[in-house]
Amino acid sequence: NTFIICFFVVCTSLTIGTLGGYALSRSNYRYTFILLITALIFRAMPPITLVAGYMLPFFQWNVWGLMPTTIIVLVAINQPFTLWMLHSFFQNIPKELDESAKVDGCTQFQAFRYVIIPVMWPGVITTGLFSFLLAYNDFAVTAMLLSEENRTMVPQVAAFLGTTYTEGNIMFAVASVVSATAPLFILVMFFQRQIVSGLTQGAVKG
Numbered sequence: 001n002t003f004i005i006c007f008f009v010v011c012t013s014l015t016i017g018t019l020g021g022y023a024l025s026r027s028n029y030r031y032t033f034i035l036l037i038t039a040l041i042f043r044a045m046p047p048i049t050l051v052a053g054y055m056l057p058f059f060q061w062n063v064w065g066l067m068p069t070t071i072i073v074l075v076a077i078n079q080p081f082t083l084w085m086l087h088s089f090f091q092n093i094p095k096e097l098d099e100s101a102k103v104d105g106c107t108q109f110q111a112f113r114y115v116i117i118p119v120m121w122p123g124v125i126t127t128g129l130f131s132f133l134l135a136y137n138d139f140a141v142t143a144m145l146l147s148e149e150n151r152t153m154v155p156q157v158a159a160f161l162g163t164t165y166t167e168g169n170i171m172f173a174v175a176s177v178v179s180a181t182a183p184l185f186i187l188v189m190f191f192q193r194q195i196v197s198g199l200t201q202g203a204v205k206g
Helices: 002-026 032-044 047-060 067-091 096-103 108-119 121-136 140-145 153-161 170-190 192-199
Strands: none
Touching (some): 002 032, 002 067, 032 067, 047 067, 047 140, 067 140, 108 121, 140 153, 153 170
């Protein structure tokens, strides 16, 4: 369940974020910064305040407890952060690359797909990892919107930890916490080079 939700959240967030971030970074729209600030304000709001408003409609539409519902909510919550971060990466890429690709016969989308994305691939991976961590570590949304059989690892571990006080399964509780954090360490170690490259992208020029 955790892998399925995180996979679709990351893929959807990166798809929308790369297209939206690229469009905003190349747009001359005068209110672009205001749109980004508004998106960041929504991301700064506690997720529990937003989820509370979703509960009644989800019950009425019989979509509570389903993984697609939770995926949509997590994407909506994490999308402003993804959009803001990818927009900053695109800002560091000179517009001359787009113009050179168009001179060579590329369309706007082809320039984006074959020229811009390969250049900022470390930034995409870094943003994807942050999006994965936000979805993986989420407790409030997954605990409130998922049924017991569809729970992800974090709320399931939290529910199991509650039994240690009555059943005394201390070692099992420690093992469950380690098993929940181990995938994060492995993922960060595997992509550590891309993370460093993405976080420092644009810091040194020339």
